[in-house]
Every structure is written in structure tokens, then in C-alpha cells.
Amino acid sequence: MANPKCVALIAHDLKKDDMAAFAKANEAVLAGWKVVATGTTGGRVQEACPSLDVIRLKSGPLGGDQQIGAMIATGDVHMLIFFIDPLSAMPHDVDVKALTRLATVYDIPMALNRATAEQLIDFNHP
Secondary structure, eight states: OOOOOEEEEEEOGGGHHHHHHHHHHTHHHHTTSEEEEOHHHHHHHHHHOTTSOEEEOOOGGGTHHHHHHHHHHTTOOOEEEEEOOTTSOOTTHHHHHHHHHHHHHTTOOEESSHHHHHHHHHHTOO
16 A cells, blocks of 8 residues: 655644644544644644644754655655744744745645635545
8 A cells, every 4th residue: 555645734833723623623534644743733733633643843943844844845745734823923934934935846735724724635635
């Protein structure tokens, strides 16, 4: 059997509850994916969805965004779901922009809010 496609989950601090709720609502679909996430987001998703095997990377500001960016560049991440908080200043904003740029350059599906994520997860069901 082929390796499952990989989805990366990231959420800014004020969007982590929303990401956990999204993951819980889509737990059955996400079970068909390899799931990677930045540190705290991955922990919250794992708590909400104990059946998922979430690979937790570093926290976003400590390099997790860059780790996921590298995985996009090597073809190891096939979809990015990143719940951004456009109303809060982010000290690692350059990393966030680089990550969304890589998703665009490598032409992978990317959602930056829950409404789009719901559409992507339905459309890209493995």
C-alpha cells in the first residue's frame, strides 16, 4: 500500500482552539492522512483526537514553520492547513510568509482559515 499523503496543521495561538475543533470534526478523514504539526498545535490536536498519530515538530517560532517548509520543498507535505491570526503581531512573521510562499511555489493546496480548510479536506479526501 502506498504511503498516505501528508497534511501539515499549524495554528497561531488564538486559533489553536479552532484547529482542535476542526481536527475533531474531521478526525475520520484526517485518519487517512499522515498528520504533521508544529509543537503546541500538534499537542492540542492530539488531545482532541486521540485516535490520530500526530507527528509533532518544533514550535513555530522555534523552527517548526521552517521544518514544515522544508517538508513542502522535498515533497513530503501535500497540503497545508494554517489557521492564521491576522489581528495579532507575530515575531516570526517572516517564517510564516516563507511557509505560505513555499506552499504557493510548490503548488500544494493551502487553507488559511477554517472555511477554506473544510472545503480542502472534503475535496482532498484520500
